[in-house]
Amino acid sequence: MKIVDMRIHSIAIADPPLRSSYGLHAPYALRTILELESDDGVIGISETYGGEVPALSLEAIRLNVVGQDPYRLTGLLSSMVEGEGAGIDRSQTYLVPGENPLDQTTRTYAAIEVGCLDLIGKSVGRPVCDLIGGRVRDRIPFSAYPFFKHAGGGGEGDDLRGDEYGEVLTPEALVGEVKQMIDKYGFSSIKFKGGVLEPDLEIEAIKLLHQELGAEIPLRIDPNSAWTVDTSVRVGKALAKELSGGGYLEDPTAGLDNMAEVRKQLMAEGITTPLATNVAVTSFADIPRSLELDAVQIILCDHHYWGGMRQVRHLANLCKVFGIGLSMHSNSHLGVSLMAMAHVAAATPHLTYACDTHYPWQSEIDEVVAGGRVKIADGCVRIPDKPGLGVELDYDQLARGRQRYEKCPYRKRDDEAQMRKCIDPRWKRMLPRW
Amino acid sequence: MKIVDMRIHSIAIADPPLRSSYGLHAPYALRTILELESDDGVIGISETYGGEVPALSLEAIRLNVVGQDPYRLTGLLSSMVEGEGAGIDRSQTYLVPGENPLDQTTRTYAAIEVGCLDLIGKSVGRPVCDLIGGRVRDRIPFSAYPFFKHAGGGGEGDDLRGDEYGEVLTPEALVGEVKQMIDKYGFSSIKFKGGVLEPDLEIEAIKLLHQELGAEIPLRIDPNSAWTVDTSVRVGKALAKELSGGGYLEDPTAGLDNMAEVRKQLMAEGITTPLATNVAVTSFADIPRSLELDAVQIILCDHHYWGGMRQVRHLANLCKVFGIGLSMHSNSHLGVSLMAMAHVAAATPHLTYACDTHYPWQSEIDEVVAGGRVKIADGCVRIPDKPGLGVELDYDQLARGRQRYEKCPYRKRDDEAQMRKCIDPRWKRMLPRW
Numbered sequence: 001m002k003i004v005d006m007r008i009h010s011i012a013i014a015d016p017p018l019r020s021s022y023g024l025h026a027p028y029a030l031r032t033i034l035e036l037e038s039d040d041g042v043i044g045i046s047e048t049y050g051g052e053v054p055a056l057s058l059e060a061i062r063l064n065v066v067g068q069d070p071y072r073l074t075g076l077l078s079s080m081v082e083g084e085g086a087g088i089d090r091s092q093t094y095l096v097p098g099e100n101p102l103d104q105t106t107r108t109y110a111a112i113e114v115g116c117l118d119l120i121g122k123s124v125g126r127p128v129c130d131l132i133g134g135r136v137r138d139r140i141p142f143s144a145y146p147f148f149k150h151a152g153g154g155g156e157g158d159d160l161r162g163d164e165y166g167e168v169l170t171p172e173a174l175v176g177e178v179k180q181m182i183d184k185y186g187f188s189s190i191k192f193k194g195g196v197l198e199p200d201l202e203i204e205a206i207k208l209l210h211q212e213l214g215a216e217i218p219l220r221i222d223p224n225s226a227w228t229v230d231t232s233v234r235v236g237k238a239l240a241k242e243l244s245g246g247g248y249l250e251d252p253t254a255g256l257d258n259m260a261e262v263r264k265q266l267m268a269e270g271i272t273t274p275l276a277t278n279v280a281v282t283s284f285a286d287i288p289r290s291l292e293l294d295a296v297q298i299i300l301c302d303h304h305y306w307g308g309m310r311q312v313r314h315l316a317n318l319c320k321v322f323g324i325g326l327s328m329h330s331n332s333h334l335g336v337s338l339m340a341m342a343h344v345a346a347a348t349p350h351l352t353y354a355c356d357t358h359y360p361w362q363s364e365i366d367e368v369v370a371g372g373r374v375k376i377a378d379g380c381v382r383i384p385d386k387p388g389l390g391v392e393l394d395y396d397q398l399a400r401g402r403q404r405y406e407k408c409p410y411r412k413r414d415d416e417a418q419m420r421k422c423i424d425p426r427w428k429r430m431l432p433r434w
Numbered sequence: 435m436k437i438v439d440m441r442i443h444s445i446a447i448a449d450p451p452l453r454s455s456y457g458l459h460a461p462y463a464l465r466t467i468l469e470l471e472s473d474d475g476v477i478g479i480s481e482t483y484g485g486e487v488p489a490l491s492l493e494a495i496r497l498n499v500v501g502q503d504p505y506r507l508t509g510l511l512s513s514m515v516e517g518e519g520a521g522i523d524r525s526q527t528y529l530v531p532g533e534n535p536l537d538q539t540t541r542t543y544a545a546i547e548v549g550c551l552d553l554i555g556k557s558v559g560r561p562v563c564d565l566i567g568g569r570v571r572d573r574i575p576f577s578a579y580p581f582f583k584h585a586g587g588g589g590e591g592d593d594l595r596g597d598e599y600g601e602v603l604t605p606e607a608l609v610g611e612v613k614q615m616i617d618k619y620g621f622s623s624i625k626f627k628g629g630v631l632e633p634d635l636e637i638e639a640i641k642l643l644h645q646e647l648g649a650e651i652p653l654r655i656d657p658n659s660a661w662t663v664d665t666s667v668r669v670g671k672a673l674a675k676e677l678s679g680g681g682y683l684e685d686p687t688a689g690l691d692n693m694a695e696v697r698k699q700l701m702a703e704g705i706t707t708p709l710a711t712n713v714a715v716t717s718f719a720d721i722p723r724s725l726e727l728d729a730v731q732i733i734l735c736d737h738h739y740w741g742g743m744r745q746v747r748h749l750a751n752l753c754k755v756f757g758i759g760l761s762m763h764s765n766s767h768l769g770v771s772l773m774a775m776a777h778v779a780a781a782t783p784h785l786t787y788a789c790d791t792h793y794p795w796q797s798e799i800d801e802v803v804a805g806g807r808v809k810i811a812d813g814c815v816r817i818p819d820k821p822g823l824g825v826e827l828d829y830d831q832l833a834r835g836r837q838r839y840e841k842c843p844y845r846k847r848d849d850e851a852q853m854r855k856c857i858d859p860r861w862k863r864m865l866p867r868w
Contacts (some may be wrong), residue, residue, distance in 0.1 A: 071560050075568025075781060082754070082783040124558050131565075132511025134746055141652050284755045310567055313744070314751035320516070321752065323719045347509060347514040 001042075001123060003073070006065050008138060010055045011401025012408040013366035014047065014154030014161045015332050017422070018147040021195030021226035022096050022414030022429060024422055027156040028226035028408050029332035033368060033398060034058060036070065036115040044070065044119025047336035048111040048304055049098035052411040057108040070116035070123075074310070080109040082305035093225050093254045093279045095414050097305065097331050103282060104309035114340050114389075121388035124219040125196045127391055129346035132309050139380040140345040143220070144187035145330070145361070148196040150423070159404065161363055169197070171205035175212050181360055187379040188217060189246065189354040191358070195223030199231050199434050202239045210242040218246030218354075225254040228432040232262040236273055243273045246353070248327075250296055251277040251434055254431045256286070260293035267283035274298050278329040281304075284315070291322055298325035298353065304337070309344040320350040328355035334362060335369035339389040342381040354379065368401055370394040435476075437507070440499050441469040444489045446842040447800035448588035448595045449766050451856070452581040455629030455660035456530050456863060457849030458856055461590040462842050463766035467802060467832060470504065470549040478504065478553025479827055481770035482545040482738055484531035486845040491542040491643060504550035504557075508744070513544040515741035527659050527688045527713045528865065531739065531765050531846050537716060540741035547742035548774050548823075562823055563780035566743050573814040574776040575788035577654070578621035579764070579795070580612045582630040584857070587797070591840065593774040595797055603631070605639035607614060607710030609646050615794055622651060622653035623680065623811040629657030633665050633868050637672045644676040652680030652788075659688040659713060662866040670707055677707045680787070682732055682761075684710040686855040688865045690720070694727035708732050712763040716740075718749070725756055732759035732787065738771070743778040754784040762789035768796060769803035773823040776815040788813065801837055804828040 012028035018023075030050025037043045048054055061077070068076060092100035098107070117128045129135040149168045153161035168177045177191055190209060194202040206221055219242055227235065232252035236243075243249055252275065253262055263275050274297035281290050281299050283306070290296045299319055301312045319326045328341060328351065338359050344353050359376065368372045370392045374381060384390040410417075419427040446462035453459075464484025482488055495511070502510060526534040527776045532541070551562045563569040583602045587595035602611045613626055624643060628636040640655055653676055661669065666686035670677075677683055686709065687696055697709055708731035715724050715733050717740070724730045733753055735746045753760045762775060762785065772793050779785050793810065801807045804826045808815060818824040844851075853861040 069564075071564040072568045075570050078568065078570050078783050129511065130503075130505035134506045134512065136512050186493055284751070309587065310747070311751075314748050317748035318743075318752050318755065321721055349512050359584070424677050 001069060002039045003036050003066055003068050003070055004039045005037040006062055007184050008055050008058050009033040009398055009402055010405045011398065012404035013334060013362055015360055017152045018361065019149060019196045020193050020415065021433065023419035023427065024201060024414060026410065026418040027154055028128045028404060030405065030413065031334060032058065033336065034115050036119050036386065038119055038123065040068065040120050042119055042123045044115040044122060044388065045336055046111045046114035046118060046340060047334055048107060051413065053104060054107060057104050058111060061108065070119045073116050074113050077109055077112060080105045081311055083167035092282050099413055103305045107305050110304050110308040117309065118388035125387045126391055127383055127387065128216060128343040129383055133313060133347045135346040135383060136349045137346055138383050140342040141380050142187065142357045142376060143191040143354045144178055144181040145176055145190045145191050145356055147179065147193045148174065161365065171201055171208050174205045175208050178209060185360060185376045185379060190217060191220040191222060191356050194221045195226030199227065199235055203235055204244050206239050216247055219243060220248050220250055222250035223252060224400040225251045225431050226433045227252050228434065229253055229258050229261045231432065231434045233265045236262065236266045236271055237269060240271045240273060248274045248276040251279050256280050256290055256293055256295040260295040263294055270337060274325060276300060276327060278302065287318065298327055298399055300327045300329035302329035302338060312344050313348060316348045316350040325352040326350055327353035330358050331354040332358045332361065335367055335374040335391055336389065338374050338381060339391050342383060343389060346383050366401065368393055370395045435503055436473045437470050437500055437502050437504055438473045439471040440496055440570060442489050442492050443467040443832055443836055444484060444839045445832065446838035447768060447835060449798055450588040450795055451584040451586045452795065453630045454627050454849065455867065457659035457861065458769060458848060458854035460844065460852040461588055462838060464839065464847065465768060467770060468545050468549050470553050472504065472553055472557065476553055476557045478549040478556060478822065479770055480545045480548035480552060482541060485847065487538060488541060491538050491640060492545060495542065499546060504553045507550050508547050511546060512541055514539045515745055522680060526716050530849055533847055537739045541739050544738050544742040549864050551743060552822035557804055559821045561817055561821065562777040563817055567747060567781045569780040569817060570783045571780055572817050574779040575814050576621065576791045576810060577623045577624050577625040577788045578615040579613055579627065579790055579792055580615065581609055581627045582608065594685055595799065605635055605642050608639045609642050612643060619810040619813060624651060625654040625656060625790050628655045629660030633661060633669055637669055640673050640676050649679055653677060654682050654684055656684035657686060658683050659865050660867045661686050662868065663687055663692050663695045665868045667699045668704055670696065670700045671703060674705045674707060682708045682710045685713050690714050690727055690729040694729040708759060710761060711738065712732060721752065730763055734761045734763035736763035737774060737778050746778050747782060750782045750784040759786040760784055761787035764790040764792050766792045766796065769801055769808040769825055770823065772808050772815060773825050776817060777823060800835065802827055802831045
């Protein structure tokens with residue numbers, strides 16, 4: 001089996017005006033859909049970050065991909081994920097995910113790896129999770145992922161989308177948003193994107209969620225490094241009860257040293273709430289120092305930027321060895337990414353938390369998966385009894401995604417610019433803000 | 435595809451009277467050959483430690499194996515390798531490899547995993563290395579593995595084998611043995627099994643090897659923990675030049691604390707010779723403390739007891755992250771194990787040393803691989819363009835191995851008993867001896 005064609009589709013998908021410490025989500029999120037076609041006509045697919053650089057980076061290795069055997073390609077390209085050494089600071093604390101030039105290589109590799117695994121799976125009639133070690137679970141739990149948001153459902157002009165959740169800029173509205181999500185998807189854990197309102201309001205939001213949903217629903221808050229060490233400690237103390245029982249405090253503050261200081265101060269008060277991260281530790285090179293400092297007790301893996309599914313498996317094993325928890329990070333994405341996340345989660349014994357997903361924020365109109373959106377029921381994605389990732393492309397939908405991309409005036413994610421454009425012309429991301 | 439039969443073959447293979455700090459190799463080494471047959475008649479094979487316990491341990495999970503899909507079985511059984519936590523002392527310093535009850539579970543899992551991978555590879559026409567991430571090399575370098583030995587080629591009674599190397603109990607004879615091995619197999623690195631003669635004689639042996647073979651041949655010495663810290667440091671100092679340039683000092687002394695002390699004292703003298711181990715660190719649970727102490731700079735992986743090929747891939751990744759080198763351990767084995775070692779090595783980018791192998795000590799007469807012994811040329815095993823492990827069983831040879839096993843009076847490896855029987859009735863393994 002040889003790969004005879006590689007097709008790179010840059011698409012845009014409507015995204016609601018979600019807020020975070022990065023700023024504001026633009027009306028469209030950018031994604032890249034990759035197709036690898038074999039000489040016997042089987043097509044492997046994957047989805048990754050969008051815009052110019054991810055597409056160009058894939059294009060740049062076309063000659064290393066086309067003509068190769070998908071079983072061997074991941075070995076041939078392995079220097080793309082093996083090259084990195086310890087001690088290189090790969091932090092993306094100051095960059096939105098997908099815009100960190102230091103992980104472009106591992107992101108490119110991951111897109112190819114997933115495409116190869118889907119191609120292999122489809123070729124031999126096997127789900128991807130059973131190619132990478134074998135599933136340990138069939139149903140993958142995901143978290144509700146509530147955001148503060150302005151009114152609007154994403155899209156622009158004559159492509160404006162409905163606004164399922166309305167404006168959500170108060171703790172009460174946030175609770176309403178979460179209840180809507182739970183009703184619709186059955187989530188049984190919640191990851192709340194903070195770093196937007198005053199910390200006291202976000203403390204209030206978590207307390208309200210805890211009160212309304214009960215202690216059996218684990219709660220996480222992620223202000224994307226918006227807080228000082230002092231604020232982080234203050235929030236950690238205020239929410240000691242609410243974040244216990246399977247919850248965590250994610251990236252309260254910027255950088256490993258500050259995270260370590262927060263941990264130290266909380267532990268000194270007897271507060272064991274674990275600190276999680278998806279920006280202070282984004283590559284294997286970050287891990288030794290993080291362990292040394294006890295800066296992070298949970299790593300959010302993401303096959304998209306950690307270098308693919310097998311690298312996530314390595315990461316999970318490493319985390320287990322050092323007693324570090326493992327959760328999963330997400331970005332705005334469609335069903336191909338969701339299924340890849342589900343497959344790697346299915347084959348990862350040491351995945352100790354429900355995975356994040358932005359999927360509920362995207363809509364059927366943008367889905368490129370044939371047959372429509374992947375179902376999330378009881379908060380879980382089920383591994384279907386289908387080969388590969390278990391999904392195929394709807395080429396009409398893909399074409400519409402490409403058209404949206406063509407019309408879209410930007411080629412990378414810039415939440416800060418969007419914030420200035422729509423909300424406050426003088427807005428700047430500040431770390432720490434509070 | 436379902437596994438419809440599992441066949442466990444206990445065999446004995448002739449083994450020459452090799453010496454180590456464990457004692458003396460008995461006339462036969464014990465191995466287990468596993469067959470997993472699928473409903474479409476494909477047979478996956480693997481080889482593991484021999485004797486009663488390994489065979490019984492495999493037998494004990496028969497009901498979890500037969501009826502299962504080989505793609506999924508590794509996931510279903512994953513708790514066998516995922517169960518171990520940090521902090522459990524799994525050292526086999528005081529036990530011969532294969533006789534550590536604490537890694538029986540991972541050894542059993544490994545045998546099943548390799549059998550499944552061979553079955554899958556043979557079913558889809560793909561080499562195993564390309565199923566576990568894709569090969570990064572086609573030719574796997576192995577080391578010459580000289581031992582001090584008594585006269586004799588192994589076997590007993592009317593099954594006595596020829597003695598290719600004769601008695602080797604002096605530094606000069608050892609050099610002759612190595613030259614013979616290099617002439618025959620083309621090895622370009624040497625791992626010398628010490629811990630047998632006075633340390634000064636072993637120092638002399640290494641110096642002679644260095645002098646006769648030149649600095650471009652990396653040299654390792656492994657006394658299997660036979661030395662005190664002081665002796666280890668003394669040898670490390672005496673051989674500072676000879677073990678530099680890709681060589682190492684393997685398990686000079688017993689336990690992580692002593693290893694760490696040797697390292698510290700050598701480093702204080704400016705001697706950077708890395709310390710390697712296959713007994714102080716034999717599982718993931720041993721690693722955090724080893725890192726903390728800087729006790730070990732090179733780990734010898736071995737899929738047979740680390741829990742299979744994918745666990746070795748995880749180990750390799752972890753070693754890379756922490757700047758630890760990776761080599762490969764070996765025991766007396768036949769061609770099935772050799773090919774499994776070669777496949778996992780082929781798919782492991784961070785394998786930083788030539789692998790150990792006892793293979794030259796075994797003979798064509800005992801080989802169960804159809805077509806005869808696997809070729810080692812220019813010191814390397816080449817990954818053949820064949821599915822699975824690239825080897826099939828010769829059932830007549832296998833039957834002869836089973837007959838030898840039946841005749842063999844022992845059911846586990848006991849080098850100490852053999853030493854007492856043949857050389858010195860009062861001999862005891864002593865750590866440290868010198």
